[in-house]
Amino acid sequence: MGDMGMMRDLLLWASQNQWLRNRVPRYRFVRRTVARFMPGEELSDALRAARELENLGLATVFTRLGENITDAGEAEAVSKHYLEVLDRVRGMGLGTEVSVKLTQLGLDLGPQVCYANLKRIIEHASADSTVWIDMEASNYVDATLQLYRQARQAYPNVGICLQAYLYRTADDLASLIPLGAAIRLVKGAYKEPANLAFPRKRDVDENFFALSRQLLSDEARAAGVKAAIATHDRKLIRRIAELALAKGLSKDSLEYQMLYGIQRAEQLRLAKDGWRSTVLVAYGSYWFPWFMRRLAERPANVWFLARNLFVG
Numbered sequence: 001m002g003d004m005g006m007m008r009d010l011l012l013w014a015s016q017n018q019w020l021r022n023r024v025p026r027y028r029f030v031r032r033t034v035a036r037f038m039p040g041e042e043l044s045d046a047l048r049a050a051r052e053l054e055n056l057g058l059a060t061v062f063t064r065l066g067e068n069i070t071d072a073g074e075a076e077a078v079s080k081h082y083l084e085v086l087d088r089v090r091g092m093g094l095g096t097e098v099s100v101k102l103t104q105l106g107l108d109l110g111p112q113v114c115y116a117n118l119k120r121i122i123e124h125a126s127a128d129s130t131v132w133i134d135m136e137a138s139n140y141v142d143a144t145l146q147l148y149r150q151a152r153q154a155y156p157n158v159g160i161c162l163q164a165y166l167y168r169t170a171d172d173l174a175s176l177i178p179l180g181a182a183i184r185l186v187k188g189a190y191k192e193p194a195n196l197a198f199p200r201k202r203d204v205d206e207n208f209f210a211l212s213r214q215l216l217s218d219e220a221r222a223a224g225v226k227a228a229i230a231t232h233d234r235k236l237i238r239r240i241a242e243l244a245l246a247k248g249l250s251k252d253s254l255e256y257q258m259l260y261g262i263q264r265a266e267q268l269r270l271a272k273d274g275w276r277s278t279v280l281v282a283y284g285s286y287w288f289p290w291f292m293r294r295l296a297e298r299p300a301n302v303w304f305l306a307r308n309l310f311v312g
């Protein structure tokens with residue numbers, strides 16, 4: 001394993017560490033670094049950012065940070081929070097969608113609890129607004145897909161994230177295509193063993209492209225699949241745009257999604273070129289594991305963090 005791989009493993013280990021989680025967020029230099037990836041901890045910060053992004057031609061998806069809730073009341077409170085988000089978004093005339101983590105909606109407490117919370121959010125969203133479901137670590141993939149299928153049978157406006165680093169994803173995607181699913185394709189952000197996920201980045205990237213081809217296939221088009229390509233990888237973004245155009249697809253046959261604060265210039269370029277370009281805006285106080293995953297994606301961010309230790 002190279003130095004980068006070791007750094008990634010270390011950061012992903014840290015993301016799960018309770019001791020660090022309780023202490024690290026207190027440091028000012030850490031908070032300053034987090035500000036690069038989040039407009040703020042409050043919903044009002046995210047709403048302000050969404051307005052600014054919309055003025056620049058960018059769409060938005062909101063996610064409130066948090067995961068693995070083990071108390072039914074808390075999970076219900078998260079779902080109520082998203083109802084408020086949808087109301088505030090509507091009130092401001094924004095087109096913002098939401099993305100939820102099922103472990104935040106009580107997946108660890110059982111599928112029924114989780115589904116009740118999810119259902120409420122989907123029913124509250126406008127019919128033309130997709131409620132996205134994040135994909136978490138591999139031990140949750142089966143349960144997440146099962147709940148997604150249940151939701152998709154009942155509602156048209158629900159989407160699911162699939163991770164290109166997992167070997168199983170090509171089969172999962174093939175089984176979701178006939179449902180006319182909305183699918184957000186990502187590389188995958190968790191620490192997974194080599195028997196489940198491609199260990200080499202090059203293979204993940206190639207699989208991402210192969211899965212995009214599957215997402216843009218005639219069969220997927222005919223079934224009404226909605227494709228969201230969620231990556232900052234400019235080479236893949238270009239290859240997939242070329243693939244879509246070579247197939248004669250229009251620019252609204254897919255959307256690109258990226259994270260707030262990452263590759264802003266590319267987000268704007270895509271919008272200017274006529275693609276739907278969406279920014280995922282995260283907010284909330286529980287940002288430590290999420291932030292560690294962002295550092296793991298790009299170890300250079302650790303230097304950015306270190307620099308903030310010494311400035312101002």
Ligand SMILES: Cc1cc2nc3c(=O)[nH]c(=O)nc-3n(C[C@H](O)[C@H](O)[C@H](O)COP(=O)(O)OP(=O)(O)OC[C@H]3O[C@@H](n4cnc5c(N)ncnc54)[C@H](O)[C@@H]3O)c2cc1C
Nearest residue numbers: 134135161186187188189230231232233257258259294297
């Ligand atoms: C909208 C959206 C939703 C997501 N939802 C999920 C999900 O539900 N489940 C899940 O497992 N993962 C999710 N992810 C994260 C994803 O799995 C990757 O970890 C993340 O997008 C980084 O991979 P990449 O595709 O950008 O490619 P990479 O090859 O990692 O990055 C390509 C280039 O993008 C830039 N870049 C990438 N990440 C960063 C960063 N953190 N900081 C600065 N520059 C960076 C760098 O220039 C890098 O060279 C999501 C990502 C996005 C954009």
